[in-house]
Amino acid sequence: MPRKKRPLYMISVVAEMFDIHPQTLRTYEREGLIRPARTGGNTRLYSEEDLDRIDLILRLTNELGVNLAGVEVILNMRDRMEQMRREAVETFETVFRMVGEELLHRRQGPGLVPVGRRGLTRRVPPREAESP
Numbered sequence: 001m002p003r004k005k006r007p008l009y010m011i012s013v014v015a016e017m018f019d020i021h022p023q024t025l026r027t028y029e030r031e032g033l034i035r036p037a038r039t040g041g042n043t044r045l046y047s048e049e050d051l052d053r054i055d056l057i058l059r060l061t062n063e064l065g066v067n068l069a070g071v072e073v074i075l076n077m078r079d080r081m082e083q084m085r086r087e088a089v090e091t092f093e094t095v096f097r098m099v100g101e102e103l104l105h106r107r108q109g110p111g112l113v114p115v116g117r118r119g120l121t122r123r124v125p126p127r128e129a130e131s132p
Contacts, residue, residue, distance in 0.1 A: 007037035007045030014046045031068050
């Protein structure tokens with residue numbers, strides 16, 4: 001598990017860190033703004049990622065006057081943008097890998113290439129246009 005996602009902090013510690021009441025954190029959870037992990041005994045444990053999210057919630061509400069419904073919209077948009085960013089990175093990595101493989105095949109010239117699940121065939125370079 002990445003360090004930032006590892007649940008470490010109990011609710012009392014987090015409340016003290018942000019100088020807020022533990023009930024505020026429970027409200028954020030009830031509203032779906034945060035999702036702390038739970039122990040077998042049902043104790044909430046917050047990760048560094050949760051702390052970053054709580055910090056953003058507090059800045060939006062305290063500094064910008066955004067209500068919790070607005071915070072929810074902002075957080076959902078932010079989460080969706082992050083998901084789209086990850087998907088774009090994954091797509092670019094796939095395209096770069098495929099282009100690299102194609103360049104390697106072209107550089108190697110004719111040779112055996114996989115066809116289907118078990119077959120191989122000789123790769124034939126494309127014909128060049130014949131001059132008239």
